[in-house]
Amino acid sequence: MKTEEVSELLADVAARLILPRFGALGSDDIEEKKPGDLVTVADRDAEVELARVLRAEEPGVLVVGEEGVFTDPSSLDALPHAEHAWVIDPVDGTRNFARGRPDFAVMLAEVRGARTVRGWIWQPVHARLYVAEKGAGVTCNGTPLVPPAESGRAVPLGASYLPVPGEEHADVRLVRSWGSCGIDYPKLIEGELDFLCYRSMFPWDHLAGALMVTELGGRIATDAGADYHAGVIGRRLVSATDPDLWQVARDALFGD
Missing domain, CATH: 3.40.190.80 (D-Maltodextrin-Binding Protein; domain 2)
Structure with a gap:
């Protein structure tokens, strides 16, 4: 998929499956995978939809999703050896999301031969999209970023x-x-x-x-x-x- 198409996919999935649940989750919509590790219906539905579209574009591609790995870790084991893979974090910052806090994101990485070649971070509430392509830099909402200037802080x-x-x-x-x-x-x-x-x-x-x-x-x-x-x-x-x-x-x- 082209970079712009992937960006549009993330925004679409967030708009349809994540944002309608933001601040509107019921008790039945949130579970603990293990103590302190939350998952919501939005995490699961968004991951399923992203994986479906990515596999439809390239049947047989490895898709590694946070929620899928919890139930079947075999895809995580296969990732370093895969010729081509997509890695999904459907709602990064689930605890914030579940508490109605805006600091969460949808993240996706494309991996070829264990090396990341493209990466996306979409912050739906903040409406900020960061995209990186190996050898081509990073953009935020389409504007190229430059390395940060020296901060002048006394200590890092x-x-x-x-x-x-x-x-x-x-x-x-x-x-x-x-x-x-x-x-x-x-x-x-x-x-x-x-x-x-x-x-x-x-x-x-x-x-x-x-x-x-x-x-x-x-x-x-x-x-x-x-x-x-x-x-x-x-x-x-x-x-x-x-x-x-x-x-x-x-x-x-x-x-x-």
Whole structure:
């Protein structure tokens, strides 16, 4: 599918299956997959519809969706070896969505040979669409983005979903993230933050945003230094607006 067609698909699915449920979910519309991990009817319906359209365009393509992997992890295992795959996060920031908070996103990544070649982040309530194509940069609502300018902050500012042991003594400042990678990564690439730190490395959370970071000259890698792509796992994931800041953040939080 052409990039514009995929963008239109995300907006259409969000308009039909996600936004009508925003602020209108009943108790029967929300479940816990496991303690603290929510799923809603909007997550499930949106993923099914996105997968249906993508498979119709290319029968046999691998589709890896967050909700589908929960019930059948085989597609996640197959992702690093797939010639062509789509990775879906139908509602990234489900907890925010379920609570009527606007900070959630629909995310999609296209993967070929374990490498992300295109990525989309659509923030339906904020009406902001971020698109990255490998080798062609990143746009927001059609406007090309440039690498963020130096912030002038006295110490690098980062965000993390969960506290990092020892962060209070690190030579960086950490704030709590927004509960959605589809909100966090845009804040990073637009210069509101210098780095991000995560414990989980699920591809639906990070592949689209990772491509945006690297297209703008940044780095995303595990705390052991392995550059992130489909199939990479580790203890912590650090993303920064440039390689020097990545090293500063990594060393400050996890030692030399």
